[in-house]
Amino acid sequence: MKLDISTVKGFQDYLPPESLIRDKIKKIAEKHYKLYGFLPVETPIIEFDELMKPDALPNEEEDEAVRDRFKLQDRGGRNLGLRYEFTFQLARIFKENQNIKLPFKRFQIGNNFRDEPIRAGRTRQFTQCDADIVGDSSVNADAECISLSSDILKELQIKNFEIQVNNRKLLNAIIESVEIQEIKQVLKELDKIEKIGSDIVKSNLKKYASSNQIVTLFKLVEKPLEFFKENAFDGAEELDLFIKKCSLYGIETKFSPSLVRGFGYYTGNIFEFILPDKKTTIVAGGRYDKSVGKFINRELPAVGISFSIEALMGLCMNELSSLEIEPIPKVLIISFNQDEESIKLSKKLRNNNIACSITEGQPSKALDFANHQKIPFVLFLGEEELEKQKFKIKEMSTGLESFLAEKQLLAKLKK
RNA sequence: GCGGAUGUUGUGUAAUGGUAGCAUAACAGCUUGUGGCGCUGUUGGAGUGGGUUCGAUUCCCACCUUCCGCCCCA
Numbered sequence: 065m066k067l068d069i070s071t072v073k074g075f076q077d078y079l080p081p082e083s084l085i086r087d088k089i090k091k092i093a094e095k096h097y098k099l100y101g102f103l104p105v106e107t108p109i110i111e112f113d114e115l116m117k118p119d120a121l122p123n124e125e126e127d128e129a130v131r132d133r134f135k136l137q138d139r140g141g142r143n144l145g146l147r148y149e150f151t152f153q154l155a156r157i158f159k160e161n162q163n164i165k166l167p168f169k170r171f172q173i174g175n176n177f178r179d180e181p182i183r184a185g186r187t188r189q190f191t192q193c194d195a196d197i198v199g200d201s202s203v204n205a206d207a208e209c210i211s212l213s214s215d216i217l218k219e220l221q222i223k224n225f226e227i228q229v230n231n232r233k234l235l236n237a238i239i240e241s242v243e244i245q246e247i248k249q250v251l252k253e254l255d256k257i258e259k260i261g262s263d264i265v266k267s268n269l270k271k272y273a274s275s276n277q278i279v280t281l282f283k284l285v286e287k288p289l290e291f292f293k294e295n296a297f298d299g300a301e302e303l304d305l306f307i308k309k310c311s312l313y314g315i316e317t318k319f320s321p322s323l324v325r326g327f328g329y330y331t332g333n334i335f336e337f338i339l340p341d342k343k344t345t346i347v348a349g350g351r352y353d354k355s356v357g358k359f360i361n362r363e364l365p366a367v368g369i370s371f372s373i374e375a376l377m378g379l380c381m382n383e384l385s386s387l388e389i390e391p392i393p394k395v396l397i398i399s400f401n402q403d404e405e406s407i408k409l410s411k412k413l414r415n416n417n418i419a420c421s422i423t424e425g426q427p428s429k430a431l432d433f434a435n436h437q438k439i440p441f442v443l444f445l446g447e448e449e450l451e452k453q454k455f456k457i458k459e460m461s462t463g464l465e466s467f468l469a470e471k472q473l474l475a476k477l478k479k
Numbered sequence: 480g481c482g483g484a485u486g487u488u489g490u491g492u493a494a495u496g497g498u499a500g501c502a503u504a505a506c507a508g509c510u511u512g513u514g515g516c517g518c519u520g521u522u523g524g525a526g527u528g529g530g531u532u533c534g535a536u537u538c539c540c541a542c543c544u545u546c547c548g549c550c551c552c553a
Contacts, residue, residue, distance in 0.1 A: 070526090073544070116553095132551070149553070180551065181480080329553045348552095355553085400512065424511095431514035444512065460514075 074188025082377075084389045086191070089373050090173050092219050093193040097171035100212045102195050105170040107153040109177075110136075113145040116152055132180045134188075146177035150194045151355065151368065158198070159359035166199025166364075185344075185378020196368030198356050203302065206333045206351060207309035209369040213337060213347045214315055220376070221383040225346065228320035229307060229335045232350070233299025234292060235324065241297070242281045246272040254285070255324035258343060285321045299332070306333045325350055333367070344379055347371040393419035394477060395457075396439045398430045400446030409445065409455070412470070418477045434460055441477065 071077065078086055094104075113135055134146040147153065150172050158164060173193045182188060195212060197205040210227060217225055235254075239247050249272050253265050262282065269278050289307070292300035303319070310317050317335070325334045325348065334350030349369035357364030377384060395413060399406035399422055406422050413420045420443075423430045427444070434442050444456040454467040457476070468476060 070544080132553090152553080178552080181549095182545090183547075186552090326551095326553050345552095352553090398512080426511050427513045428510055429514090433514085435514045442513085446512065448512085456512090458513075463514080465513085 072188075074182045076187065081389070084392075085377065085384055085387060086373050088387055088389055089220065089376065089384070090191070090193065093173060093216055094171070096212055096216045096219070097195050099215075100169070100195070100208060102169040102171040105157075105172050106174070107147070107150065107157070107172065109147055109175065110144050111147055111153070113143045115156060116145055116148065132178050134177050134179045148178050149176050150174070150192060150370075151196060151352070151366070154196065154198060154356045154366065155358050158356055158364060162360060164198075167205070168198040169195070170198075171195040185375040187374050190375075191373040192370055193373065194368060194370045196366055198364055198366045200367075201353065201365035203306040203309045203333065205367045206306050206335075207313055207315075209349055209367055210310050210315055210317070210335060211313040213349070213369045213371070214313075217337065217347065220380070221386055222346070222376075222380050223383075224339060224341065225337045226340050227310075227315065227317045227335060227337055228323050229303065229310075229317045229333060230320055230323040231299035231303040231306075231333050232325075232330045233332060234297055234303055235299075235321070237298040237300075238284050238292075238321070239281070242273070242277050242284070244273045244277055244281070250281075251324045254322045257285075257322040258320075287321070289319045303333055329355065335369075337371075339379060342379060344375075346376055346379055391438055391440050393421045393439060395420040395441045395443050396430060396434045397422045397443045397445055398427050399424050400444070402445045402447075402450065405450060406445050409443075412474070413477065416474050416478060418474070431458075431460075443473075 097104075113133070116133060133148050136144050136146070138144060154170075171194060174191065175189050176192050177189050179188060195209065197208065214227070217223070235251065236247060239250050244250055250269065253268050253272075256268075257265050266278055266282065269281070273281065289300060289304055293304055307317050307319065323334060323336060325336070329352050330350040331353040332351035335348065336345045337347035338345050347369060348371070349367070351365070351367040353363060353365040356366045395418060397406050397410060397420055401424075410420050410422055421439075423433070431442060433439075440460055442458045442460060444458070449456055449467075452467060454469050455473050456465055456467055457473060458465045
């Protein structure tokens with residue numbers, strides 16, 4: 065039998081240089097999460113399938129949702145699955161750690177899995193970068209998530225995004241005011257307006273509403289937020305406060321009444337970072353107040369943001385490829401039969417946080433290697449250097465060589 | 480899951496019902512104290528399975544992959 069060595073559909077290996085960019089994205093995200101006071105959390109990849117069932121979907125729709133999960137069984141016959149996202153695990157964490165001090169700001173970077181169709185920027189194993197605040201119901205928490213995401217994107221050199229915001233209570237109030245019953249179906253259609261255009265959505269809506277209702281609905285959807293505030297629509301005030309808070313952070317948001325996000329999960333303000341030219345979402349999130357506390361009979365308000373490295377790289381490769389990646393290693397030591405000395409030197413370099421490799425091959429090969437790996441410095445270590453008590457170092461980009469004493473060498477490489 | 484397209488060394492490509500060619504990359508040598516260029520050599524290929532045929536990479540069928548829509552995105 066022939067061995068199939070290909071990766072499974074939707075799964076892949078990541079090698080340099082791509083892996084270096086992925087690494088960089090994670091580090092940048094982590095840095096900003098911590099700057100905003102979020103602490104790291106790690107959770108299992110495998111969970112009981114039961115725990116992953118969605119909160120709000122009625123039973124008859126469960127089958128549909130189940131399909132997107134990877135399911136497996138252990139030898140004990142337990143029904144398990146691979147986690148498809150992070151936030152449902154928060155509910156368990158709060159069940160098992162009821163003395164967690166609020167607000168609890170946690171971030172998590174790791175792999176999630178969905179057994180679903182793939183396309184550009186969408187794989188079945190994906191690295192999600194999440195930050196959530198549990199136990200703070202103020203719009204400041206919402207705004208912090210926006211500001212945080214915005215900072216991350218900017219450091220990733222992605223600047224052409226637009227932040228669209230909406231509120232689920234407001235959406236529900238709008239649809240209820242038109243007296244349409246099929247809220248969920250209508251939400252589904254509204255979400256497509258930007259993508260497929262109002263006309264198609266209008267005709268799709270005929271299944272759920274009368275022509276009059278549709279006309280009224282579309283008139284409403286085009287109103288500014290002021291209108292909803294003046295007429296005391298539920299959620300309008302909350303959204304307005306949120307938008308104002310964002311502007312205190314220096315962030316401009318755009319009210320988009322047709323922004324929906326997922327069903328049955330979000331309860332308040334919702335937001336998406338969108339690339340207007342590509343009409344695609346790169347970062348998204350919102351407030352979900354009913355989920356985290358569901359096992360402890362208490363409402364734990366929560367808000368968070370999330371993005372996946374795969375989507376980001378699939379959509380923003382131009383920007384991301386201009387990220388500065390630290391060379392690994394920074395120095396290649398070419399040893400001319402100087403085992404002891406080269407190891408001694410490598411220890412010193414590493415103690416000073418300078419990444420290095422040692423090679424004993426031909427210098428031409430070593431230089432060629434350094435050239436291809438973009439290693440910025442090559443250091444020659446032979447009898448000549450030992451006699452002089454100085455190291456010969458060559459800067460690959462210029463080809464210039466200089467003899468440096470140890471102190472000077474360290475100073476130069478630390479730069 | 481549904482529909483459409485796709486598939487030739489790692490990558491990009493060419494021709495062909497009868498020995499699969501080119502470029503590039505990789506590896507080795509020219510070159511055990513100096514890289515990018517050059518020269519020489521080596522490795523490596525028809526997605527998988529079936530069918531038609533004396534013979535299939537080529538024609539047919541199925542499956543798979545990848546891409547594009549749909550669905551979904553808690």
